[in-house]
Amino acid sequence: MLNAAVQEALNHQIQHELYSAYVYLSMSAYFESANLPGCAHWMRLQSQEEVAHAMKFFTFVNDRGGRVVLEALAQPPVEFQSPLDVFQKALEHERKVSESIYRIYDLASKEKDYPTQVLLNWFVSEQVEEEQSASAIVGLLEMCAGEGPALIMLDRQLGARERDDH
Numbered sequence: 001m002l003n004a005a006v007q008e009a010l011n012h013q014i015q016h017e018l019y020s021a022y023v024y025l026s027m028s029a030y031f032e033s034a035n036l037p038g039c040a041h042w043m044r045l046q047s048q049e050e051v052a053h054a055m056k057f058f059t060f061v062n063d064r065g066g067r068v069v070l071e072a073l074a075q076p077p078v079e080f081q082s083p084l085d086v087f088q089k090a091l092e093h094e095r096k097v098s099e100s101i102y103r104i105y106d107l108a109s110k111e112k113d114y115p116t117q118v119l120l121n122w123f124v125s126e127q128v129e130e131e132q133s134a135s136a137i138v139g140l141l142e143m144c145a146g147e148g149p150a151l152i153m154l155d156r157q158l159g160a161r162e163r164d165d166h
């Protein structure tokens with residue numbers, strides 16, 4: 001049986017992951033409107049990954065005999081200054097998600113909830129990748145000052161991202 005505090009934290013994390021999906025979908029919409037289809041594609045896949053993350057927690061809570069309670073989602077940001085601004089915000093967002101995962105990890109270890117810690121191990125590694133990929137794109141956008149032919153090339157590169165089902 002799932003500890004009540006851990007269950008609450010996991011339910012809140014489901015909301016956090018779904019909100020992430022919402023944020024990235026909004027970023028995808030921004031890129032569509034800015035005529036950057038590659039960036040829009042990258043963000044659409046990112047959004048789908050976040051839904052998959054939420055579902056990992058959803059399945060886990062159910063498997064442990066817990067009760068999933070979905071929380072309200074806020075409106076995501078709509079307007080952005082530039083492609084660089086979008087990816088900087090994505091990176092900030094992922095850093096917050098990482099902190100949230102670490103807090104649940106602390107709680108699960110305090111409560112001696114080993115299965116939750118095993119689940120969270122996967123998320124800890126995933127967050128390293130998430131932060132790294134957003135940070136790499138921020139670096140590239142800073143290098144090309146977010147404009148010109150370099151931006152078009154980067155857009156093409158991001159457009160080649162393939163779906164990663166994990």
Ligand code: MG
Nearest residue numbers: 017020050053
């Ligand atoms: Mg996530």
